[in-house]
Amino acid sequence: MKLTFDNQELSEIVLGSxxxxxxxxxxxxxxxxxxxxxxxxxIDTADIYGRGACEKHLGDVFKKHPQLRxxxxxxxxxxxxxxxxxxxxxFDEDYIINCVKESLERxxxxxxxxxxxxxxxxxMDIESVSRAFEKLYHEGKVxxxxxxxxxxxxxxxxxSVVKVPLKIxxxxxxxxxxxxxxxxxNVNTENPLAYSDGTLLPTMQxxxxxxxxxxxxxYGVFEGTFLNSPKYPKLNxxxxxxxxxxxxxxxxxxxxxILRIPGKMQAIIGTTSPTHLKESAQASSTLLSRxxxxxxxxxxxxxx
Numbered sequence: 163m164k165l166t167f168d169n170q171e172l173s174e175i176v177l178g179s180x181x182x183x184x185x186x187x188x189x190x191x192x193x194x195x196x197x198x199x200x201x202x203x204x205i206d207t208a209d210i211y212g213r214g215a216c217e218k219h220l221g222d223v224f225k226k227h228p229q230l231r232x233x234x235x236x237x238x239x240x241x242x243x244x245x246x247x248x249x250x251x252x253f254d255e256d257y258i259i260n261c262v263k264e265s266l267e268r269x270x271x272x273x274x275x276x277x278x279x280x281x282x283x284x285x286m287d288i289e290s291v292s293r294a295f296e297k298l299y300h301e302g303k304v305x306x307x308x309x310x311x312x313x314x315x316x317x318x319x320x321x322s323v324v325k326v327p328l329k330i331x332x333x334x335x336x337x338x339x340x341x342x343x344x345x346x347x348n349v350n351t352e353n354p355l356a357y358s359d360g361t362l363l364p365t366m367q368x369x370x371x372x373x374x375x376x377x378x379x380x381y382g383v384f385e386g387t388f389l390n391s392p393k394y395p396k397l398n399x400x401x402x403x404x405x406x407x408x409x410x411x412x413x414x415x416x417x418x419x420i421l422r423i424p425g426k427m428q429a430i431i432g433t434t435s436p437t438h439l440k441e442s443a444q445a446s447s448t449l450l451s452r453x454x455x456x457x458x459x460x461x462x463x464x465x466x
Contacts, residue, residue, distance in 0.1 A: 163446040164201070165426050167372060168306070168329070172235055174421050175443055176204040176374060178432035179220060183212030185434060187222045194223055196436035198233060200443035206332075206374070206430050207269075208239035208280060209261050217268040225270040238265045239280040239310055239332075251283035258294040262303055276306040278332055282316055288323040295326045306330065308372070313359040331366055332374040332430070337397060337419050337458050338381035338388040344463060351466045367425035375420045378429040379413055389413060396461040404454060410444040415458075417445035422455045 164171040177197045182190055194205070207217050217238065224231045240261035243252035262277060277298065279291070298304040308330025309317065321328060335342055345358035366373050381388045388394040389401070389412055401412035408415070417429045431442045450458075 163421070163448065165428070165447075167426060170235070172204050172372075172428070173202045173443075174428055174447060175200075175202050175417065175445060176206050176237075176428050176430040177202050177439065178376070178430040179205060179207040179216045180211045180432050181434050182219050183215040185219060187219060187226065189434075190219045191223045191227060193434065193436055193439065194220075194230060194234075196439050197443075198230070200440050202439070202443055203233060204235045204237065204428065206237045206239075208242075209265050210239075210242045210244060210280070213244065214264070214268055217265055221268045221270040231271055235275040236269065236271065237276040237278065237330075238262075238269070238274050239278040240265070241280040241283060251281050251285075253279060253283040253286040253291050255287075255290040255294040255297075258291070259297060262298055266303065273302055274304045276308060276330055277304045278308045278310045278330060279312075280310050282309075282312050286320075288320055291320065292324040292326075295324055299326050308332070310376075314361045314365045315359075317365070328371070330372040330374060332376055333362075334377050334380075334383070335373075335375035335420055336378050336380055336388070337401075337416055338394060338462060339377065340459070340463070343423070343459070347463075348466055353466060363423075363425075370426060372426045372428060373423075374428045374430055376430045378417055378420055378431065389416065394462075397458065400457055400461055404450070404458075408449060410449070411441040413438070413441055414444040415449070417442055418447070418449040419455060419458050421445060421447035422450045 163174045165174055240258055241251055241253055243250050295307050306329045307326050308328050310332035312331060333342060341358055342363050344355045345360040346363050348355040349360045379387045379389055401415045404415045405412045420429045421427045433439050
């Protein structure tokens, strides 16, 4: 399934590249080709994935098969500054511009379709961010801009100065990790979730932002997949039941749970397996009914 983003059709499923650093160029090409054949036309990467190796692998494929580059909406992220001694967040104008320069070189392309700020930087100078974004936009090096892991207040703070539109927010979301959804349900309750950012989801929906779910089949923070995990028996039971009824895999059902949320929803899949990628591509925003969506949600969370 596709969604419309600024008059272009983008796939609801996004191919994530965080795990491709140890793959060969031929294997990465096969994965990208499978994505395209499965209707997936968005690739997500970041400068820190494999310390640049993941971008380089993608770039090697684009260099060898240049016709592939323009068939994809190519997105990267920057702002996590890794040195020999430490890791910190850095939204300095010169750092952002240099990160994009190096990403373009690794990716063998003259532009990114989108650039995201990877993690919130408490020390960010929004004037500096604005200058970097405007320069990159006017030079044709980045078409669209966005953020990752930011709440409504942080978005609004950036928008108070940044002149180019912020079109994308990438956030962790899955049936087993859903604080963004939980907070929306628990407004004005005694549940501690009531004090979370319950405005985030409706704000992004209202503004038509792309909402990209990372770790879409994971629980916790990089703790593993909930699929077939003994920690999630009720969730897996309903995923398997619905998958059997609809002739798809449990992973497709789990991804469809994300895509069923109204708005411009995308789910990022970090698989290195062409088979798993094909299975994930069966997910769709139209696959689940309202009752089925709530049945999945209620395996993990009570409603107020």
